[in-house]
Amino acid sequence: MTGTGLPNFDHAVQTANTWLIDVAKATGEEEDRHRAYRLLRAWLHTLRDRLPTDVAAHLGAQLPTLVRGVYYEGWDPHPTPVKFDRQEYLDRFGHEASLPAEDAGDIVRAVTAAVFLHIPPEQLEHVFDALPKDLRSLVTPEAQESGVGAGDGGRHGPVPAGRGEAQR
Numbered sequence: 001m002t003g004t005g006l007p008n009f010d011h012a013v014q015t016a017n018t019w020l021i022d023v024a025k026a027t028g029e030e031e032d033r034h035r036a037y038r039l040l041r042a043w044l045h046t047l048r049d050r051l052p053t054d055v056a057a058h059l060g061a062q063l064p065t066l067v068r069g070v071y072y073e074g075w076d077p078h079p080t081p082v083k084f085d086r087q088e089y090l091d092r093f094g095h096e097a098s099l100p101a102e103d104a105g106d107i108v109r110a111v112t113a114a115v116f117l118h119i120p121p122e123q124l125e126h127v128f129d130a131l132p133k134d135l136r137s138l139v140t141p142e143a144q145e146s147g148v149g150a151g152d153g154g155r156h157g158p159v160p161a162g163r164g165e166a167q168r
Helices: 007-026 033-050 053-062 065-072 086-097 101-116 121-128 133-139
Strands: none
Touching: 007 033, 007 065, 007 101, 033 053, 033 065, 033 086, 033 101, 053 065, 053 121, 086 101, 086 133, 101 121, 101 133
């Protein structure tokens, strides 16, 4: 990868690439960063639109620069939160991610596990607490929902260890 010569820009690109690599690994497509981008973008937008505005802004503040730009892309905070149930959540996510409907639930949880590598669990728990219980159980990896893994930075399943600190 060619650097820009601007350390802050290069760091932002490197951090975004790290997020995409972790999403790709978590979702079982380690070689496809285009797919990882689509999945992360769909995850961010679907969650953002269901959150109250103040919680959505709180989550945005936790994201690294380029990921934050993706998160806020196209956002209109006035109608948020958009009320939708579990199936509508999956439908919205699947549509934006270009996924078959039957894969959406597992992929949502896998992307969440990857995000837990970069945002401290207590920060994400604050965000997830703003969701209705049926949606919270959808986006939260099972081990995190039960409190297991709270001390491991949220590392679950196929997501690699070693990047538990928040990156900006």
